[in-house]
Amino acid sequence: MPIEIKMPALSPTMEEGKLAKWLVKEGDTVSSGDIMAEIETDKATMEFEAVDEGTVGKILVAEGSEGVKVGTVIAMLAVEDEDISSVESAPAPSAPKQEAPKAAEEAKTAAPAPAAAKASAAPAASKEGRVLASPLARRLADAKGIDLDAVSGSGPKGRIVKADVEAAQAGASKPKAAAAAAPAGEAATAPTVEMADETRALLDARVPHSVEKLSSMRKTIARRLTQSKQEAPHIYLSVEIVLDKLIALRGEINEMLGKRGIKVSVNDMLVKALAMALVEVPECNVTFAGNELIKYGRADISVAVSIPGGLITPIVPDANGKTFSQIAQATKDLGARAKEGKLKPEEFTGGTASISNMGMMGITQFSAVINPPQSTILAIGAGEKRPWVMADGSLGVATVMNATGSFDHRAVDGADGARLMAAFKAYVENPLSMVA
Structure with a gap:
């Protein structure tokens, strides 16, 4: 009996998604773990892996289809020794919200000939075999005008990854790029x-x-940030923090960790400082739930990461209990997989508070929008050399950064937010207290 391949729920909040791209074609044999499609959720573009072995008998939902409900049958898999013709005649699922109007419009307005050529060339290329590539590699290839068919993959099973695209020459322009330039x-x-x-x-x-x-991710960002600003009364509290001791300690730590290939960033240390401050001031480590207030027993820090087309916040769980090196390894791994669309739902859903660092972009001060349902987010600006009055009253030069906390005033009182900012400042300015 043929196996139904259904639209998966790739995140706890996912109700529908876009079937961005099929990576298999009818007649292909797949095994458990093979990547079958790229699915755009409300969070990111993610890869969908086969669970069973068999032959793709019928693709029922075309790539590019939007609004495909979770649980919709998107393909049929024929098991060993099964007649594929019976699979092909299997009834189609209830029609998901596909892009029929868009397809009809493209058929009517066939003005840009190169684009039409691309549409007809894609199936022809797929007859010779699917191109295995990560979502990030595909986006980079599109941006640089590189034909993935001409790129050799260095990943598992010859899969094309970001490094392969970056190393490739943009000699063979894709028809899409030509259409855009003409x-x-x-x-x-x-x-x-x-x-x-x-x-x-x-x-x-x-x-x-x-x-x-708009992509599903951009729609979700717009909806959630609008919800945050409309529902959560924001209160903003800022402090100036001297970074010199933290920078000096970071240098010593990285010198010791160099042999292990680990490098701690300033942001890794700030994640630890925020986590410890949240444990010290638990009144800010909460979620407003309408009739109840949820209080958390540890600090799981969501770290804002910019990815192509949007923003995602992978989580460093139990950051207050991790060492600097453990946080560095976690953030490096999470950040890399976030940009390649490989995060698991549980790795970016949840968190008790967030941190957003735009200092690396030269931004000295900003206020971040709270990441619902959290009640606290910390905005980090760039460290700058400034004239500064030292502890002994003398005038000197110090590296100073601005940190601004945004708090949901329904759950966090101003005095408690001020205590959190003071605790955060104390940990950063006395970093040995985080390792004592």
């Missing part, structure tokens, strides 16, 4: 997506423009 005037004024009335009303035909459809 009729610049037309592309700028002729939207290629089906627009909502609200979007159409905002267009100014006098200004060259393009229209892009």
Whole structure:
């Protein structure tokens, strides 16, 4: 009997998703663990692996289909010695919200010939075998105009990863890139997506423009941040912190860890400081739940990571109980896998508080939006050399950064937020207290 392949729930909040790309075709044999498709959830683009062995008998949901409900049958798998023809005649699932209007529109407006060539070339290329590549590698290839068929993969099973794309020459431009470069005037004024009335009303035909459809991730970011600002009354508290002792300790730690190939960043140490401050001031390590207040017994820190197309917050669990080196290893691994779309749902869903560091981008001060349902987020600015009055009253030069805490005032009183900021400042300015 054929096996139904259903749209998976790749995160606890996922109700529907976009079937971004099939990495198999009908007739392909798959084994448990083989990557079958890329699915765009409300959090990220993630890979969907086969659980069973068999032959892909019928693909029921086309790639690019949006609004595919969790549990919808998206493909049928024929097991060994099974007649594939019976699989092909299997009834299709209840129609998910697919992009039929968009496909019809593209058929009508076949103006850019190169784009049409790309659409017809994709299936032809797939007949010779699927191209195994990570989501990040595919996005980079699109941006650089590199044909993945011409790239050799260095990953498992010959899979193309980020490093392979970066090392490749952009000699063979993809048809998509050629289409974008050719009729610049037309592309700028002729939207290629089906627009909502609200979007159409905002267009100014006098200004060259393009229209892009929002990804599931961008829609979720917009919805959650709007929810945060509308529902959670934000209170902002800022402190200036001298970093010199922390920077000196970091240098000593990295000298010792060099043989192990571990490098601790300033942000890793700030994650530890925030976690310890939250344990010291548990009134800020909470979630407002309407009629109840949830208080957490440890600090799981969500670290904001920028990825192509949006933002994700992988979690360092029990950060207050981890050493600097353990946090460094965790953040390095989580950050790399976040950018490749390989995080598991439990690795970016939850957390008790967040930290967002834009200091590496030269931003000296900003206020972050609370990451619901959390009640606390810390915004970190760049460290700067400034004239400073030293502890003995003399005038000197110190490396000073600004840190601003955003708190949900429904759950956190201003005095408790101030205590957290003071505790955070004390840990950063006396970093040995975090290892004592």
